[in-house]
Amino acid sequence: MGLYDRDYGRDERTAWDRIENPRSMTIILIVVTVAVFFAEVLFQNTTPIRLSDGSEAMVKSSPIADWLSVKSDTLYKPWMWWQLLSYGFVHDYQKIFHVLFNMMGLFFFGRIIEQRLGQMEFLRFYLVAIVFGGIVAAVTNIVMFQATGVQASTIGASGAVVATVILFACYYPHQQIYLMMVIPVKAWIAAVLFVAMDVLGAIGLMSSMGSSGNTAFTVHLAGAGFALAYFYQRWNLKWMAPNSLMDLPSKMRDRSRRMKIKLHDPDKKLAQEADDADRILAKIHQQGESSLTAGERKILERYSRRQREKRNQ
Incomplete structure (x- = not known):
């Protein structure tokens, strides 16, 4: 237009x-x-x-x-x-x-x-x-x-x-x-x-x-x-x-705080890892272990190692 x-x-x-x-x-x-x-x-x-x-x-x-x-x-x-x-x-x-x-x-x-x-x-x-x-x-x-x-x-x-x-x-x-x-x-x-x-x-x-x-x-x-x-x-x-400019430092601090919380959220990371492991296991059940990519194998190995460590604690 x-x-x-x-x-x-x-x-x-x-x-x-x-x-x-x-x-x-x-x-x-x-x-x-x-x-x-x-x-x-x-x-x-x-x-x-x-x-x-x-x-x-x-x-x-x-x-x-x-x-x-x-x-x-x-x-x-x-x-x-x-x-x-x-x-x-x-x-x-x-x-x-x-x-x-x-x-x-x-x-x-x-x-x-x-x-x-x-x-x-x-x-x-x-x-x-x-x-x-x-x-x-x-x-x-x-x-x-x-x-x-x-x-x-x-x-x-x-x-x-x-x-x-x-x-x-x-x-x-x-x-x-x-x-x-x-x-x-x-x-x-x-x-x-x-x-x-x-x-x-x-x-x-x-x-x-x-x-x-x-x-x-x-x-x-x-x-x-x-x-x-x-x-x-x-x-x-x-x-x-002027009031918006005065609020800018606090807004930047709030944004930085939210970013830090997002980056250091272990529960969310573990939940995502568990979801990925479930997806990979379902893929093995449907297509066999040979269908896995190198990245999927690493995810599954890392998840398995974490589960073993949890049981040994």
Whole structure:
């Protein structure tokens, strides 16, 4: 059964009508992300740099973005792995459309997916999508640095937002959405178009078509891949909840204890050996002793020896 063959929602309501609680985890994520954006604007720096012709130019930078972004060496520094999550809440403060489009996508699609998954499961889905995209971004930056010598960094919630949109298309493939706020298409068609454009961008074709070279196409694809795996593998990230993680050591001890009991159960072993001996004796009665295999002979000899020892005790 394909992505667009599944029949969800047999009532007359659309996916948009299923939103019951407008104040949700999605809104909290948007508020946090926008707050970080304004912090970037508030604490920006202006640094002079000298150009090749000897003149100086003033360049704006954000210490917050630099601190929270995923860089080429993030994977090499375990103490900086928190950047694999923090980069997803940072955006280009000089381009308001970067954060605006991401938060619009999260607002429209995130609330519906949250309604479907529940607040905490959606939060786990969103954060894991960010982390997975961050790992891919770090690898991409490493490859770029080795190929060009340019140190690159990655920011933005695009990967997690793409994951949310793709998961929406999986759950509601025939729901009509509007591309560029104008063109009506079914959700599964939009999902295919998004993924196709990101694939073209990732292999470098979009650059020749006039697309921005600053778009993290590989992070978008990571988000899409994570959403598809989550949907088709029927994943549930409940095990990542704090209470589940706290119970993990006790669960491991219980499992180890059960394994030890299973491995050191002499009564069960003796009962199995007796059953095997009865089966072999029945085979001798029906087919003769010559029909026994080498393994069956060893089992019978071992059983006979154990019975003799028991009588001599």
